[in-house]
Amino acid sequence: xxxxxxxxxxxxxxxxxxxxxxxxxxxxxxxxxxxxxxxxxxxxxxxxxxxxxxxxxxxxxxxxxxxxxxxxxxxxxxxxxxxxxxxxxxxxxxxxxxxxxxxxxxxxxxxxxxxxxxxxxxxxxxxxxxxxxxxxxxxxxxxxxxxxxxxxxxxxxxxxxxxxxxxxxxxxxxxxxxxxxxxxxxxxxxxxxxxxxxx
Amino acid sequence: xxxxxxxxxxxxxxxxxxxxxxxxxxxxxxxxxxxxxxxxxxxxxxxxxxxxxxxxxxxxxxxxxxxxxxxxxxxxxxxxxxxxxxxxxxxxxxxxxxxxxxxxxxxxxxxxxxxxxxxxxxxxxxxxxxxxxxxxxxxxxxxxxxxxxxxxxxxxxxxxxxxxxxxxxxxxxxxxxxxxxxxxxxxxxxxxxxxxxxx
DNA sequence: GTCTATAAATGGATAGAC
DNA sequence: GTCTATCCATTTATAGAC
Numbered sequence: 296x297x298x299x300x301x302x303x304x305x306x307x308x309x310x311x312x313x314x315x316x317x318x319x320x321x322x323x324x325x326x327x328x329x330x331x332x333x334x335x336x337x338x339x340x341x342x343x344x345x346x347x348x349x350x351x352x353x354x355x356x357x358x359x360x361x362x363x364x365x366x367x368x369x370x371x372x373x374x375x376x377x378x379x380x381x382x383x384x385x386x387x388x389x390x391x392x393x394x395x396x397x398x399x400x401x402x403x404x405x406x407x408x409x410x411x412x413x414x415x416x417x418x419x420x421x422x423x424x425x426x427x428x429x430x431x432x433x434x435x436x437x438x439x440x441x442x443x444x445x446x447x448x449x450x451x452x453x454x455x456x457x458x459x460x461x462x463x464x465x466x467x468x469x470x471x472x473x474x475x476x477x478x479x480x481x482x483x484x485x486x487x488x489x490x491x492x493x494x
Numbered sequence: 495x496x497x498x499x500x501x502x503x504x505x506x507x508x509x510x511x512x513x514x515x516x517x518x519x520x521x522x523x524x525x526x527x528x529x530x531x532x533x534x535x536x537x538x539x540x541x542x543x544x545x546x547x548x549x550x551x552x553x554x555x556x557x558x559x560x561x562x563x564x565x566x567x568x569x570x571x572x573x574x575x576x577x578x579x580x581x582x583x584x585x586x587x588x589x590x591x592x593x594x595x596x597x598x599x600x601x602x603x604x605x606x607x608x609x610x611x612x613x614x615x616x617x618x619x620x621x622x623x624x625x626x627x628x629x630x631x632x633x634x635x636x637x638x639x640x641x642x643x644x645x646x647x648x649x650x651x652x653x654x655x656x657x658x659x660x661x662x663x664x665x666x667x668x669x670x671x672x673x674x675x676x677x678x679x680x681x682x683x684x685x686x687x688x689x690x691x692x693x
Numbered sequence: 694g695t696c697t698a699t700a701a702a703t704g705g706a707t708a709g710a711c
Numbered sequence: 712g713t714c715t716a717t718c719c720a721t722t723t724a725t726a727g728a729c
Contacts, residue, residue: 540712543713
């Protein structure tokens, strides 16, 4: 098959996935707005015309990446919701979010940095708000069961725990020393029991 | 005195502080790179020439704001270091960081979103790295005393707790319902003891 | 799948008058 | 302190050839 990746080497011969991947990586290094199409063509070693043969626009690259991030998070949330008890649902969404965030780190990073500067960004932020809202419901439910401190506002508690979770995109590297599965367990432990050793 | 703010009303009559304040606010709404000088002049209701009478460049506005953020954080760190015990030093820097972050929210927000796209950004990131490094030392010290779980890498623990703290800039509003002093205590409690109710 | 060439708009910044 | 007018580099994107 000539579609084989190894056989394509010699002169570029990029496909759409190459462009998306390189674009997302560059957006994360420099920021979406600070990255020009020229920056991207330079990194890929092609001209603008070649790039526009694969994608419709710079914004489309962002759109595709954001969809991958949101699809992953929403899927993790749906799975978490199938668990029978509030405690299981809460731990499932914490684990699930960390898993998606490490598995699709570049795409989720873009999502978390959005400012709503275009229709695409605003639509993605709206999907994210719905996700956050449902997670807040899970936290509130866990509070009612006495699994989470009830003296904290559910919204604040959710923001704090997801602040911790989401910050992982800023330093986690797939090829680094931190095991993503272990990290999920550690975050769950710190979120529920804190940094202080249990007596 | 004609320098009085109320008496300046009528036609714009801005000063440098007005420009900085509006610039930082706009940078936070849209992102630094996505904000054009024209966006800023539109918000202020003046022309570009008027704006450039007050500041040398768009980058200078960023520079001034970043210095305010970093000065505040470094000051809080120095104060924390004067405390006699590791436990006090750790709680002091957590409280201090939350205090600076709520008091200078716009400036710190800019700092936390930097990508290192210019010399100014890289210099600020270097100062921030030094801050993070010293805080990690405080966490390591607290681990040695048994005040913080020793099974966690000090760097990971620091990143998780500051992930929680720093995420506050994304939703805290000075005129909102959350009291900044209370928030500091709550974050300290959640960071040390977790979300689960203590037995 | 990639190229050269170019369009059309917007970017940051300045000159010089009032 | 603000204006009009302008410079020039860079931006996203396209036309049409190979």
